[in-house]
Amino acid sequence: MGIALVVLATLFVPLFPGSWVFNRLVAGLPAGLAQGLAVLVLPQLGLEVLHLTPQAPLELAAWRPWGMGWAAVSALLYAVRALSARDVGIWSRLMLSSGLGLVWFVWWTGAPTEVLRIFALSWSVPAAVALFLAGALVDRMGGACVGLQGGLVEVMPRATTGLVLAGLALTATPMFPAFFSLWRGLVAVAPAWAMMWLPLIFLWGWAAGRLFQDLLFGDYRGESVTDVGVATIAAIGLLLAGSLALGLGASGGLS
Amino acid sequence: MTLTLGDRLKVHAMVYVASEPIPRFWPMRTFIHHNPLYGLEDKPFAEAVAEGSRLFHARGYLERAQYQRYRREGKIDDEHLRRRIAMFLASRTDVPAGVDLEAWLWHMATACEKSRAVEGGDWVDGAGVAAALKGEAVARPDEDLDPALRAILARHYSSESPVYRHVDALFGTTIGATLDDLVTKSCLDFFDEGQSAWQAPGREAGFFPAWKDLARRNVRFLLRGLHLRQVLAEEETAEGMIAYVLRRLGVPEEAWQGYITHELTRMHGWAGFIRYRMSAKHYYWAQRYPAGLVDFLAVRMVLGFALLQEGSRHHGTPASASEVASLLDREPRQAYLRHELYGGTVLPAWAHKVDDTLARTRPAQVARMAADYAAARAQWENRRTAASLRALAQGVGRSAEAALESLEPARLDDLLAVVRDWEDAEGFMWLQAMESHYMNELVAKIHRPATEARSDRRPFAQALFCIDVRSELMRRHLEALGDYQTFGIAGFFGIPLGYLEFGKGSEAHLCPAVQTPKNLVLEIPAGLDLEEEPLYDALQHVLHELKASVLSPFVAVEAVGLLFSLGLVGRTLAPLGYHRWRRRLHADKPVTRLLLDKLNPEQADSIIRAVQRAMIVRALARELRIPRDKVTDDDVRNLREVALGHEKGPSMLARRLGMTDAAERDFLEKLRGVYRIDRAVTSLQMGRLGRIGFSIEEQVRYVTQALLSIGLDRNFSRFVLLVAHMSQSENNPYESALDCGACGGGKGLPNARALATMANKSEVRRRLRERGIVIPEDTWFLPAIHNTTTDVIELHDLDLVPARHLLYLERLRSGLNAASRRSAAERMPQLGTGSRLAADPLAAAALAQRQAHDWSQVRPEWGLSRNVYAIVGRRSLTEGVNLEGRSFLQSYDYRLDPRGRLLENILTGPLVVGEWINLEHYFSVVDTESYGSGSKVYHNVAGRFAVMTGNQSDLRTGLPTQTVLKDGRPYHEPVRLIALVEAPLEFAQRTVGRIAKVQALVAGGWVRLLVLDPEDDYRVHVLEDGAFTVRPRSARSVQAPPSNQPLEASS
Amino acid sequence: MKSLNLSPLKKLEIILEGVHKEFATDLLDRAGLKGYTIVGNLSGKGSHGMYEGHVMFNEDDALIMIIAAVSEELVAPILEGFAPFFEQHTGVVFVSDIQVSRLVKFKS
Known part of the structure; x- marks a missing residue:
C-alpha cells in the first residue's frame, strides 16, 4: 500500500519515470496562469499523498541508497534536457522537474512533510512565476521562444527582469529559498552524496546562463510588443521577495 | 585536379578586382580620414552607397525616425522633398490609378515611425494582400509548393555566397564566427608591429608560407579537430591553394569572382590594412614581412574548408557547395524549414514544433509541417502587409482607405512595388532635402564683399590658419578682437616635406596622403650638444x-x-x-633649427665626413677602448680612408699601437659592417643628403604659390602668423584623427616653420620683388601652432624675431590669448560640460586643458564633427558670420588667378581632403558598427597599428561613436560636403573640367558644388541633377559689416 | 652578313588605365616573363569615353600599353589571367604573331 502511494506521488512530485505524467499534464494546460497554478498545486498534492504513508522511508530503508541515487539521476536528466530548451515555458518546467528531485532526495532521509513542503515551494514559486511570464510572451508574440529575435530586454524590460529573477531563483542562486533548501538538504547527508549534486549545480548555472544570454543580449529584431504591466511585475516582485524572506526565516527555524 | 598557370593567374586577378572596393586602412599612428567608399567613387553617389551596402552589409542613410526628427528641428527643405517625390513618381510607369500616391508617400515619409512602413516577405503578393484586406483567409500555396520553395531558397542562397554561410543558416552552426576568430588570431600573430614581446617566427617568408609552416604543427587547430596537414600539402602557392579549395568545394567557376569578393569583404578591416601594406612602398614592416591579399584569402579559405570538413564529420552538415545545392534541390521542404528556423525568421508560435520535426527527420512529417508552416507564414505575412497598408491609408485620409480596398490584385502588386522601391530610395531623398536646406542657409548667410577698393590700412597682424573647421572659431574671435586679418590655407602650407625630427629615427611625411614629398627637412638642435640621455x-x-x-x-x-x-x-x-x-x-x-637649404655636394660630403669621423672615434672608444686623447685627427682621417678602400695597407694608428694584422682587419670589418663606414653606404647617404632641403627657386616657388593662392600679395602687416594645428589627448588611439589631415595626420608645425624661414630670407624676398610681390622690410613671418583641444596658440622660433618686433609681441600675445579663451568658451558647452562656463572664458580654458590631459576622456574634443561647408573664396564673404565651426575656409582670390592654376591646386588638394573628411564622418554616423568603429570603450589596440573591439575581432575602420554621436543621437549631421567656390561660373566649370578626378567627384555627386559668380551679381549656381540652376537668394543685407564690430551674440 | 635566325613568338599588347600598372606587371612577372615594355601617356576612346593624353597631376589617369613577347604556350594562361580584370575595367589585349632574333632574351 505504501509503495503504491509512493509511486502515485512520483506522478505529482516529479521523479523519473513518473515525471513524464507531470510534464505532460502541465504542458497540456494553456500557457500562463493555468500552468503557473498547476506547478504550485501539483507538487503539494503529491506531498499530501506522501503524507499518507509517513512510515514509507523507514519501511524501504534497504532501498535508501538506490532511491537517493535515483533522485539525483532524475534531477541530472532533467537538467541536461533543460540545457537545450529554447522555450521559456519548457525550460522552467524542466528545471522545476530537476529541482524537485531534491524533495525526493530529502524524503529518503526521513524529513518531516513541512520541510518537504517548503522545499517544494522554493522551486514551485519561481517556476510558477516563469510560466506565467511565458504565458505573457505567448500572448504577445505567439511563442515563448527566446534567442530567435534578439535580446528581449530591449522591448520588454519588466518581463525580462521577472524572468531573470525567476530563473535565478530556480537555479538555486544564493539568497533565494531554493539555495537554502539545497543547503539544508545536502548538509543533512553524507558528503559523498553531496558530490553527486555538484555537477547538477554546474548544469543549473550553465542552463541559466544560456537562457539569460538569449534574453539579455543581441539587438532585438522582431515586431514591436507591449510589455507586461507594472502592477503585474510589482506583484511578482512582492511574491519573490516574500518567498525570499520566508526562505531566510524558515531556514533559520529549521535545525 | 591539376592547377594550371592560367588558373593561378586568374585567381590572382580575381583577388585584385575583388579588393578594389575595399578601402585602404592606414595605420592609426597616421590616421587619415578617407572615404570608406573610395574604391567605388567612379560610380554616382546613390549607386555607390547601394553597392557598398550590399558589399559591407551596412546602412547608407539614417533611419527614417532620425530624419523626421531633423524635420521637426527645421533642418529639412520640405518643398525639395515634395519635388523629389513627384520626380520619383513621374519616372514610374506602374503607378496604380485612383490612388493619390504622392500623398501616400509624403505621409509615409513624414509621419510613419517605423523604418520600413510596408514590409515585404517571401509570400506577399497582390492576391494575398487583397484577401487579407477583405478579412478572408489567404489561399494556401500547396499545389506546387516545391518549386515555389526552390525559388525562395534560390533567392537566399546564391552560389556566390560562401559555403559556410549557407551551412550556418541552414544548420545553426557557428562556423562563420569561429572562422573570423581563427583568421584574426593568425593575422594578429603575423602583422604585429612590436606590441607583443614574443614575435611569430619565419615571417620574412611571407604571410601564407609562414602561416602554413605554423599551421601544420598548431596543436590548437588539432584539438579543434581541424586536420590541415593534408589540405596544406596539396598546393604550394597561395593562389594554388585558393583554386584548390574552390574546386574541392564545388563552386562553379562563374561564381568564383563573387565568392572571392564575399570572402574578402567579410573582414574588410584586415583586408583594407593588407591592401594598404601592399601599396605602401616605404612602410618598414611591409618590407620586412611581406603579405598580400592572396595570402590572406588563402588562409581564410583553408581554415573555412577545414571547419566545414570538421562540421561534416561531427554533425553531418554539408561540406561543399554541391552538397548544399543538392540539399536545396532534393529536399526543399526540409531546407525551407531549416532556413526559417536557423535564420531567425520563424514565427514564434511554430518555433518549437519546427524544431521538433526537424530533430525527428521523418520525411512525411517534415513535408506536412513544411506545407502547414508555409500556409501559416503566407497568412501572417499578407496580413501584416495588409495591416500596414491600411494603417498608411488611414493616415492619409478616408478616401485613401476606400481606394485601397477597391484595388484589384494586379494593381496591388504595382502598389507594393512602387512603395518598396520608394522605401529603398527614400534615404537618398531625405539626404538631398537636408542638403537643400543647408544650401539655403549658406546662401542666406554669406554676403557680398564691400565693393570699395581694398583698403590700404595695414592690419596689426595677419594670420594664416589651416582650412580645418576648428580654425573658423578662432578666426572669428581673433578678427572680432582687433585689427587682425585671417586667411585659410591647407595645413601643410603648400609645402610637402619629409620631416626628420630631432631624436627620431624615421621620416614623417607632412603632406596630404595622396602626395609623396620629394624634399627632406632635418631638425637640428641649435646648441648641437650631443649630451648624455638624462x-x-x-x-x-x-x-x-x-x-x-x-x-x-x-x-x-x-x-x-x-x-x-x-x-x-x-x-x-x-x-x-x-x-x-x-x-x-x-x-x-632643445632649441632647434630647420635645415632647409639644399646642400651642395661639398657640403654633403663634409657632413658625411664629420659623421663618419665621429663614428670612428666612438668605435675606437667602444671596441678598442682607445680614448679620444690618444688619437689624432690624422689617424682618424687615415682610418676612414682605409675603411672606405681609398687607401691601402695597415693604418697609421695600427702601426703606432702595434696592432696585429688580424686585429686590425677585425676592427675594419666592424667599421664597415656595424658603423657603416662603407663605400656603398656612403653613396647611399650622399643620395639621401641630396634630398635635403629646397633650392632657392623651389623656395621662391612655394612662397609665391602660398601667398597667391590665398590672395595675399600686398599690404603685408608687421606680423604674418603661420598657424599650424595639432591636438592633444591622452590614451587615445585616434589622436592622429584629430591632428591635421592635410599633413597626413601629423602636426603642421614643421611646415609652418619651413615657410616662415623661407619667407623671411632676404634672397627669397628679393626674387619675390622681381615677380611683383613686395614684402616690406619690417614684415616678419612667425610660425605658431594652434592646439585645437585646449585652443591655445603657441608662437615658435621666437628667438629669431628681430628686436624691433619684440615690442609688439606683447600685444600679439594678449590678443591670441583672449581669442583662445573665447573660443574655448564657445566650444566647451557643446562637450556637455555645463553651460554656465560659456559665460566664463577663463574657466572654459582651464576645462579645456583638463580635457587634453585626462586619460579617461573618450571625447577630448569634437574634432571635425558637424562639418558641412567648404568655402573657397575671399574672407570678406564670411567675415563676421557665425558658421559655428562647421565650415572649411580656404582663402582664394580669383582675380589673382587668371589661368586657374591656383584653383586647380585647391580643388585637387584641400577640396579632396575636405571630401574625405566629410564622407568619413558621414558613413561613420549612418552606420556606427559597419562603417564606423563602434564604441571606444571596448577598443583594444592591435599590434600597435589598429584597434579591435573586444579582445579579438576584425580591425575597426572609421570613427568611433564618441566622435559622431552625442547621447545616442547623431551629433554630426550627415550631409555631403557643400562646396562654395567664388569664381565666374564658366571659369570654375572649365577648371573643374580639366581635372578628371574632381570632375568625377562633382558629377557623381560626392561633393555638392555651388558657384558664387562675382561677375554675375553674386548669383549662386547650384549643380543639381547634372545642370547648374540659380538659387533664389533671400533678402539679406548686401553690405559687409565694417571690421572690428562686436560679434553678433550667438544663442 | 650572317643569316639571321628568327624565331616565332607571340606579341601581347595590353592597354589599360595607368593606375593598374603594378597589377599588370605583377601578373606578367608571375607568368614568368623576363621583360616587357611600357608605353605611357596614351589617349584614346573606349566605352567609358575619351581619355586625354597629357599627364594631369599624377600618372594614374592616363592610359598605358604594355608590350611583351611571349612564347605560344604562355598566351592562353596570360589571357585567362587577365580575363577577370577586363570584365570590370576598360582596356584590351591584342595578340599578334612576331619574330624575334635573340630568343634567349625572351625565354627563360
Whole structure:
C-alpha cells in the first residue's frame, strides 16, 4: 500500500519515470496562469499523498541508497534536457522537474512533510512565476521562444527582469529559498552524496546562463510588443521577495 | 585536379578586382580620414552607397525616425522633398490609378515611425494582400509548393555566397564566427608591429608560407579537430591553394569572382590594412614581412574548408557547395524549414514544433509541417502587409482607405512595388532635402564683399590658419578682437616635406596622403650638444622594458609596482598637476633649427665626413677602448680612408699601437659592417643628403604659390602668423584623427616653420620683388601652432624675431590669448560640460586643458564633427558670420588667378581632403558598427597599428561613436560636403573640367558644388541633377559689416 | 652578313588605365616573363569615353600599353589571367604573331 502511494506521488512530485505524467499534464494546460497554478498545486498534492504513508522511508530503508541515487539521476536528466530548451515555458518546467528531485532526495532521509513542503515551494514559486511570464510572451508574440529575435530586454524590460529573477531563483542562486533548501538538504547527508549534486549545480548555472544570454543580449529584431504591466511585475516582485524572506526565516527555524 | 598557370593567374586577378572596393586602412599612428567608399567613387553617389551596402552589409542613410526628427528641428527643405517625390513618381510607369500616391508617400515619409512602413516577405503578393484586406483567409500555396520553395531558397542562397554561410543558416552552426576568430588570431600573430614581446617566427617568408609552416604543427587547430596537414600539402602557392579549395568545394567557376569578393569583404578591416601594406612602398614592416591579399584569402579559405570538413564529420552538415545545392534541390521542404528556423525568421508560435520535426527527420512529417508552416507564414505575412497598408491609408485620409480596398490584385502588386522601391530610395531623398536646406542657409548667410577698393590700412597682424573647421572659431574671435586679418590655407602650407625630427629615427611625411614629398627637412638642435640621455629618461626606458619581460611579474612587482601606481593615481585623480610635475622631470627639448637649404655636394660630403669621423672615434672608444686623447685627427682621417678602400695597407694608428694584422682587419670589418663606414653606404647617404632641403627657386616657388593662392600679395602687416594645428589627448588611439589631415595626420608645425624661414630670407624676398610681390622690410613671418583641444596658440622660433618686433609681441600675445579663451568658451558647452562656463572664458580654458590631459576622456574634443561647408573664396564673404565651426575656409582670390592654376591646386588638394573628411564622418554616423568603429570603450589596440573591439575581432575602420554621436543621437549631421567656390561660373566649370578626378567627384555627386559668380551679381549656381540652376537668394543685407564690430551674440 | 635566325613568338599588347600598372606587371612577372615594355601617356576612346593624353597631376589617369613577347604556350594562361580584370575595367589585349632574333632574351 505504501509503495503504491509512493509511486502515485512520483506522478505529482516529479521523479523519473513518473515525471513524464507531470510534464505532460502541465504542458497540456494553456500557457500562463493555468500552468503557473498547476506547478504550485501539483507538487503539494503529491506531498499530501506522501503524507499518507509517513512510515514509507523507514519501511524501504534497504532501498535508501538506490532511491537517493535515483533522485539525483532524475534531477541530472532533467537538467541536461533543460540545457537545450529554447522555450521559456519548457525550460522552467524542466528545471522545476530537476529541482524537485531534491524533495525526493530529502524524503529518503526521513524529513518531516513541512520541510518537504517548503522545499517544494522554493522551486514551485519561481517556476510558477516563469510560466506565467511565458504565458505573457505567448500572448504577445505567439511563442515563448527566446534567442530567435534578439535580446528581449530591449522591448520588454519588466518581463525580462521577472524572468531573470525567476530563473535565478530556480537555479538555486544564493539568497533565494531554493539555495537554502539545497543547503539544508545536502548538509543533512553524507558528503559523498553531496558530490553527486555538484555537477547538477554546474548544469543549473550553465542552463541559466544560456537562457539569460538569449534574453539579455543581441539587438532585438522582431515586431514591436507591449510589455507586461507594472502592477503585474510589482506583484511578482512582492511574491519573490516574500518567498525570499520566508526562505531566510524558515531556514533559520529549521535545525 | 591539376592547377594550371592560367588558373593561378586568374585567381590572382580575381583577388585584385575583388579588393578594389575595399578601402585602404592606414595605420592609426597616421590616421587619415578617407572615404570608406573610395574604391567605388567612379560610380554616382546613390549607386555607390547601394553597392557598398550590399558589399559591407551596412546602412547608407539614417533611419527614417532620425530624419523626421531633423524635420521637426527645421533642418529639412520640405518643398525639395515634395519635388523629389513627384520626380520619383513621374519616372514610374506602374503607378496604380485612383490612388493619390504622392500623398501616400509624403505621409509615409513624414509621419510613419517605423523604418520600413510596408514590409515585404517571401509570400506577399497582390492576391494575398487583397484577401487579407477583405478579412478572408489567404489561399494556401500547396499545389506546387516545391518549386515555389526552390525559388525562395534560390533567392537566399546564391552560389556566390560562401559555403559556410549557407551551412550556418541552414544548420545553426557557428562556423562563420569561429572562422573570423581563427583568421584574426593568425593575422594578429603575423602583422604585429612590436606590441607583443614574443614575435611569430619565419615571417620574412611571407604571410601564407609562414602561416602554413605554423599551421601544420598548431596543436590548437588539432584539438579543434581541424586536420590541415593534408589540405596544406596539396598546393604550394597561395593562389594554388585558393583554386584548390574552390574546386574541392564545388563552386562553379562563374561564381568564383563573387565568392572571392564575399570572402574578402567579410573582414574588410584586415583586408583594407593588407591592401594598404601592399601599396605602401616605404612602410618598414611591409618590407620586412611581406603579405598580400592572396595570402590572406588563402588562409581564410583553408581554415573555412577545414571547419566545414570538421562540421561534416561531427554533425553531418554539408561540406561543399554541391552538397548544399543538392540539399536545396532534393529536399526543399526540409531546407525551407531549416532556413526559417536557423535564420531567425520563424514565427514564434511554430518555433518549437519546427524544431521538433526537424530533430525527428521523418520525411512525411517534415513535408506536412513544411506545407502547414508555409500556409501559416503566407497568412501572417499578407496580413501584416495588409495591416500596414491600411494603417498608411488611414493616415492619409478616408478616401485613401476606400481606394485601397477597391484595388484589384494586379494593381496591388504595382502598389507594393512602387512603395518598396520608394522605401529603398527614400534615404537618398531625405539626404538631398537636408542638403537643400543647408544650401539655403549658406546662401542666406554669406554676403557680398564691400565693393570699395581694398583698403590700404595695414592690419596689426595677419594670420594664416589651416582650412580645418576648428580654425573658423578662432578666426572669428581673433578678427572680432582687433585689427587682425585671417586667411585659410591647407595645413601643410603648400609645402610637402619629409620631416626628420630631432631624436627620431624615421621620416614623417607632412603632406596630404595622396602626395609623396620629394624634399627632406632635418631638425637640428641649435646648441648641437650631443649630451648624455638624462637620467630620468633612461630610468623610464628601463621601467617600460621591464613591463615586457616574462620574468618580471615574479620578481619586480613588489619592488617596482608602486612606482607605476603613482602614475595610475596621478593620472586619474589630478591629471593636470601630474602632467606638469612629469614635464619638469623630462629633459627640455632643445632649441632647434630647420635645415632647409639644399646642400651642395661639398657640403654633403663634409657632413658625411664629420659623421663618419665621429663614428670612428666612438668605435675606437667602444671596441678598442682607445680614448679620444690618444688619437689624432690624422689617424682618424687615415682610418676612414682605409675603411672606405681609398687607401691601402695597415693604418697609421695600427702601426703606432702595434696592432696585429688580424686585429686590425677585425676592427675594419666592424667599421664597415656595424658603423657603416662603407663605400656603398656612403653613396647611399650622399643620395639621401641630396634630398635635403629646397633650392632657392623651389623656395621662391612655394612662397609665391602660398601667398597667391590665398590672395595675399600686398599690404603685408608687421606680423604674418603661420598657424599650424595639432591636438592633444591622452590614451587615445585616434589622436592622429584629430591632428591635421592635410599633413597626413601629423602636426603642421614643421611646415609652418619651413615657410616662415623661407619667407623671411632676404634672397627669397628679393626674387619675390622681381615677380611683383613686395614684402616690406619690417614684415616678419612667425610660425605658431594652434592646439585645437585646449585652443591655445603657441608662437615658435621666437628667438629669431628681430628686436624691433619684440615690442609688439606683447600685444600679439594678449590678443591670441583672449581669442583662445573665447573660443574655448564657445566650444566647451557643446562637450556637455555645463553651460554656465560659456559665460566664463577663463574657466572654459582651464576645462579645456583638463580635457587634453585626462586619460579617461573618450571625447577630448569634437574634432571635425558637424562639418558641412567648404568655402573657397575671399574672407570678406564670411567675415563676421557665425558658421559655428562647421565650415572649411580656404582663402582664394580669383582675380589673382587668371589661368586657374591656383584653383586647380585647391580643388585637387584641400577640396579632396575636405571630401574625405566629410564622407568619413558621414558613413561613420549612418552606420556606427559597419562603417564606423563602434564604441571606444571596448577598443583594444592591435599590434600597435589598429584597434579591435573586444579582445579579438576584425580591425575597426572609421570613427568611433564618441566622435559622431552625442547621447545616442547623431551629433554630426550627415550631409555631403557643400562646396562654395567664388569664381565666374564658366571659369570654375572649365577648371573643374580639366581635372578628371574632381570632375568625377562633382558629377557623381560626392561633393555638392555651388558657384558664387562675382561677375554675375553674386548669383549662386547650384549643380543639381547634372545642370547648374540659380538659387533664389533671400533678402539679406548686401553690405559687409565694417571690421572690428562686436560679434553678433550667438544663442 | 650572317643569316639571321628568327624565331616565332607571340606579341601581347595590353592597354589599360595607368593606375593598374603594378597589377599588370605583377601578373606578367608571375607568368614568368623576363621583360616587357611600357608605353605611357596614351589617349584614346573606349566605352567609358575619351581619355586625354597629357599627364594631369599624377600618372594614374592616363592610359598605358604594355608590350611583351611571349612564347605560344604562355598566351592562353596570360589571357585567362587577365580575363577577370577586363570584365570590370576598360582596356584590351591584342595578340599578334612576331619574330624575334635573340630568343634567349625572351625565354627563360
